[in-house]
Amino acid sequence: MQDLKNQKIAIIGAGVSGLAAAWALKDSDWEVSVFEKSRGPSGRAATRTINGVRVDHGANYFKLNSPDLEELVLRELPSQDLIQIPGEVHLFDENSELLRGDPHLNSEAKWNYKNGISELGKRIAACSGVKIIKETRVTSLEEISNGEWELTSADGNNLGVYDAVLFTPPAPQVIELISDSMISSELSESLMELLRESEYHCQFSILMGFDERLDRPSDCCALLNNDRKHAVSWLGFEDAKTGRIDGDFSVIVAQMSPQWTESFYDSCDDIIFSEALSEISKLIEVPRTGPLWKDKQRWRYAHPKVALDIEEVQECSPEGWFFCGDAFVGRGRVGEAILTGFDAANRILRGSM
Ligand SMILES: Cc1cc2nc3c(=O)[nH]c(=O)nc-3n(C[C@H](O)[C@H](O)[C@H](O)COP(=O)(O)OP(=O)(O)OC[C@H]3O[C@@H](n4cnc5c(N)ncnc54)[C@H](O)[C@@H]3O)c2cc1C
16 A cells, blocks of 8 residues: 555544554544444443433443453443443353353453443543544445545535545445445455355343332342244343342333344334333233333344455455454444454554555
8 A cells, every 4th residue: 555644544444443444543643533323432331311211222341351451441441330240141041041140250250331342442432532424324445546445425425535444334234335335446346255254143132220229139230041942142231230220110121032133124113112011021020010111123134144355355355355244253342342443453553654
């Protein structure tokens, strides 16, 4: 790559991986713009407010299992209202039998913020000083001259010309984006072939609030299905998160299994909620009156099933294209997605030296 000082890079997606890349580029000569299709940053590390309560409807917590992650979260980002979730993750099998969790995994700290996990993305964005152009879905790229890429949004707006582009969404969404683009590169077919190896599980998150404290096993913050045969994959208790819920309320987040999600993917809300509640009731006792409120999120691309090889993908990519995100991790993990963002930033910096 030629001298790229003060050149412009577009990061597509303000999830934690894209934001981590923006953060790592903050002191470089790159001018960084982040485009995000939704209203706020943090992607699948997502929180929403329901009835005045902050609820994590995507990732539940993150682990700091590498020195780079510890450095970022404990020393570089503001640590106010950073919490460790007390309690253990217990297991259950297909018959809803509860078992103690893995002592090793349970000994690792589970991190979050009092205001919800989306604080992580917000704080990385704020500390990188990057400009996030929200509610802007990038739909195509066109190579306008050797090594320059013009981006267009869903509403047909020209989003500018960039010397480099970092793709961060789940690989199936990157494929859509590239398919709709005008790319002369001979490499694009082999690149698409590699990206097509990526597969994601879909998942419904079912959120329910109750006007009483639900009983849960003592010292337990969540339940995890260990044989992958139950309709519920994960049942999290938001009231286990320090400082999150005052009073005698309970909020649960049930992440339904990929199989269950596929069978109810297009069902109406009434069916989704009643079927999900009947599965949840096999694990915990819920009041006969049912929940005070309920909400849901349907994640088309929740967790990757396989890891793509970043070296192979980079090798097949046009100059100036970079990639990160959990498609390169092979499992849904906030911390590991952040590390792919750091890795992408290193490649970008190495390319511009
Ligand atoms: C239900 C659920 C539970 C999970 N639980 C955990 C957990 O407990 N712990 C854990 O560590 N991990 C968990 N994960 C996984 C974790 O959330 C992800 O691995 C991580 O957040 C992925 O970050 P990312 O930056 O790679 O992708 P994303 O967060 O998906 O970021 C990509 C961003 O790109 C945006 N985007 C997509 N297409 C475009 C476009 N064309 N133009 C502009 N923007 C676009 C998206 O809106 C999104 O913000 C969970 C995930 C889900 C869905």
